[in-house]
Amino acid sequence: MINWVQENWFLASLIGNYLVATGAAFFLIRNNQNPHKTLSSLLFLVALPFVGLAIYYFFGLEYRKQKIFKRKDLNxxxxxxxxxxxxxxxxxELGKYETTFLEDRLKMVKLLRHNERAPLTxxxxxxxxxxxxxxxxxxxxxxxxxxxxxxxxxxxxxxxxxxxxxxxxxxxxxxxxxxxxxxxxxxxxxxxxxxxxxxxxxxxxxxxxxxxxxxxxxxxxxxxxxxxxxxxxxxxxxxxxxxxxxxxxxxxxxxxxxxxxxxxxxxxxxxxxxxxxxxxxxxxxxxxxxxxxxxxxxxxxxxxxxxxxxxxxPVQIAASGPDTDWSNIMEAIFTGINSADTRIRITTPYFIPNEAILTAIKSAARSGVEVELMVPRIGDSWAARYASRSYFEEIMECGIKIFWYCKGMLHSKTMVVDGMFATIGTCNIDYRSFDINFEINALVFDKEFAQELNDKFDEDKKECEQIDLEEWKERSLTYKFKESFCKLWAPLL
Structure with a gap:
């Protein structure tokens, strides 16, 4: 046996890899994670020997989270x-503020209060x-x-x-x-x-x-x-x-x-x-x-x-991370999008939305809400760039306008809804910010503040190029393949 292993070391390593990968796949399926993340992890376990296990260890191993943050249960x-x-x-008291400050945004305030007892100040x-x-x-x-x-x-x-x-x-x-x-x-x-x-x-x-x-x-x-x-x-x-x-x-x-x-x-x-x-x-x-x-x-x-x-x-601080029971910031953004009546403006360096956010902005656009998305033309991540662009065609077909910021790197993380509500913080519109990293955002319920962010959005548009849907559809098959390939990584980026 030892002689065979020595003579066929690569084949033996490959067999060992897939034995471990089989166990990893069992835990992935048993943990009932997001199906897209599970399928992405399974794909790399099968298609990329050795490398796939490393990807799984760093990006898909949920029991590590439970072990790491067991002692961080301080909330x-x-x-x-x-x-x-x-x-x-x-x-x-909140009822008194509904007509003067919050109007129909009271639902967002209550959401975070119930999720993590985040106070409205x-x-x-x-x-x-x-x-x-x-x-x-x-x-x-x-x-x-x-x-x-x-x-x-x-x-x-x-x-x-x-x-x-x-x-x-x-x-x-x-x-x-x-x-x-x-x-x-x-x-x-x-x-x-x-x-x-x-x-x-x-x-x-x-x-x-x-x-x-x-x-x-x-x-x-x-x-x-x-x-x-x-x-x-x-x-x-x-x-x-x-x-x-x-x-x-x-x-x-x-x-x-x-x-x-x-x-x-x-x-x-x-x-x-x-x-x-x-x-x-x-x-x-x-x-x-x-x-x-x-x-x-x-x-x-x-x-x-x-x-x-x-x-x-009025300001509410939303914090989220792998130690929280709920995706607090993502749910606040989701609720803000669903509450929109006239316009949503989003700036983000990484646009790799989960199904909830993707459905929310597409539904908002199809229901007559003006949705504008500003992202960097180049960005600082090749994989994230093409994963982000894999969503462009389907959201533009819903009427969403996409602006490429061309002056340099756009790293702002803001959203303005109806000129009345705004959020600014560390959270990107991507899986990593929603589910994996520790993030913090300020939710601001103030028209003057929202208007200033709107004015800055208009100013930044002068440095942007709006993507034309018909021209975008004519991109090459090679370009589309890069998008599709990187989209497989989306839940892991």
Whole structure:
């Protein structure tokens, strides 16, 4: 037997591969996952020996999620429940806001309240920040004014030019005795040991989110922390699409083809308390700690301060991830689309919708709602680019208008419905954001805010090319094959 294996090592390896693949297929089918994801995983197990098993391990292995996040079951913790309850409005109060603020969007508010007890906050001041150069200026200004604490959570935190400037501001805050804590994703970030030592020596606490070996080779490993959060003193917060990397900053000497179009949000007010609660959940996960009675007073006092905000912008923070029972952000987007009467405008760098979102936007368009989708002309992922384009023909046939952003990379993640409701955050319109990564979005129920996003959409359209349906149908068979091939990967991208 040993001699045969030695003489036929490749065949023996192949037999071993398919024995393991058979077991993997059994678990895939037994777990009752999304059928599209299951079929994609099964296809690669069969068609790609050895490689298919690696794809399955990184993208299809659901029992890993259950094991990894068993100890992250903090949402029901009495402290978190207490924090959110203090911000909750009861049903009678919500009824009062229905005619003045929410109109027919009350259903969306109740959805998230029931899903994860996400409170609707009313006293908020909001400012949209366009592109990295403007966002970092506003963030650095807030960091320099911090008096008690700075809490950070980033998918990408690099120690390049902007990253080192960011660290400089954090170190300056520590010299003022401000407590600084950072969560950075182990796969997305590229922090050198020297940068980590700088922060450690300054007294900055920093932890990687789910560290992995060989992170440079696992850029799409599952269950990543895709959030971008900054919290200053519990009353100023930032979230959106902008990571800490030079890629996001448009400098005067930058090649025009590398232009990066993105959108971020500054929040001042009660919604920051919801951001704080979500940040705390991940903080105690990454540092492998638990809530202690000794920390309770600090958390209640400095982390959730009293806020006297005069502006009245209703905001709800939607958070989702592989540790939540529901796809909170996806369901909020789905409900927003279904509630539309006149117009839906979506900007996203990756458009790989699941069946629910695809059906919702097609139904909206066929029912007379104007649906406009803006995506990058090139993008930063070959597979995602063609997977996204595989949906273009069927949605344009329903009357949806697609605009290719041609100036550079469009990375904004926004949606505006009827000029009354808007969402902005970290969530893309794709399977990964909906089901796999940790994401966070702000849902804003304000006409003035929605109008500003609409105005920016009109401005961005000047840098776009609208796709013509008849011309699109004439694309080559090779092009269509690339789309079809990449679409098979859609649930795994």
């Amino acid at each position: 029901s913790h009495e402290h978190v429940t207490k924090w959110n309850k203090r911000l909750m409005n009861d049903e009678e 009313l006293r908020n001041d909001l400012k949209l920040l366009y592109n990295g150069e403007n966002a970092f200026e506003a963030i650095f200004e807030a960091l320099d004014q911090a008096k008690d604490h700075i809490h950070l959570e980033y998918f990408i935190f690099n120690d390049d030019n902007i990253g080192n400037k960011f660290i400089d501001h954090l170190i300056a805050a520590r010299k003022r005795d401000v407590n600084v804590k950072l969560i950075y994703d182990s796969v997305g970030s590229d922090l050198s040991n020297a940068a980590k030592r700088r922060m450690t020596d300054a007294g900055i606490l920093h932890y990687p989110f789910m560290p992995v070996l060989f992170s440079r080779f696992t850029r799409k490993a599952n269950y990543r922390d895709h959030r971008k959060i900054v919290i200053v003193d519990g009353h100023i917060g930032f979230l959106g699409g902008i990571n800490v990397s030079d890629d996001y900053v448009n400098t005067p000497d930058r090649d025009p083809k590398d232009y990066w179009r993105d959108t971020h949000l500054r929040i001042e007010g009660h919604a920051v308390k919801s951001l704080q609660a979500q940040w705390l959940l991940n903080w105690f996960f990454v540092c492998d700690d638990q809530y202690s009675k000794d920390a309770d007073e600090e958390i209640e006092g400095s982390f959730f301060p009293e806020i006297d905000e005069k502006k009245n912008k």
